[in-house]
Amino acid sequence: MPKGMFLRSRAEASNISAPQKHLSIESYQKVLGRKFPIVAIEDFVSYGEGSKNKSPELDRRRVQNVSKNGNGFRSNLRGR
Numbered sequence: 001m002p003k004g005m006f007l008r009s010r011a012e013a014s015n016i017s018a019p020q021k022h023l024s025i026e027s028y029q030k031v032l033g034r035k036f037p038i039v040a041i042e043d044f045v046s047y048g049e050g051s052k053n054k055s056p057e058l059d060r061r062r063v064q065n066v067s068k069n070g071n072g073f074r075s076n077l078r079g080r
Helices: 025-032 041-054
Strands: 006-010 038-040 062-069 072-078
Touching: 006 041, 025 041, 038 041
Parallel strands: none
Antiparallel strands: 006 038, 062 072
């Protein structure tokens, strides 16, 4: 995405899925000391990088393929 763009969803709908509350976008805003009702792409990338660095069990494999499998999906992972 080009610089200066914003996510379409509001901040409260832009959490990276994580069971730890300290990785929520609300917690990230508190650390920055500012709230943003809409999220600039630069802020979201920074939030994602910070979450990645705080996740002790991050799965670093890459998704090679996702395919439909009955009522669900199957993913093929490659990786580290």
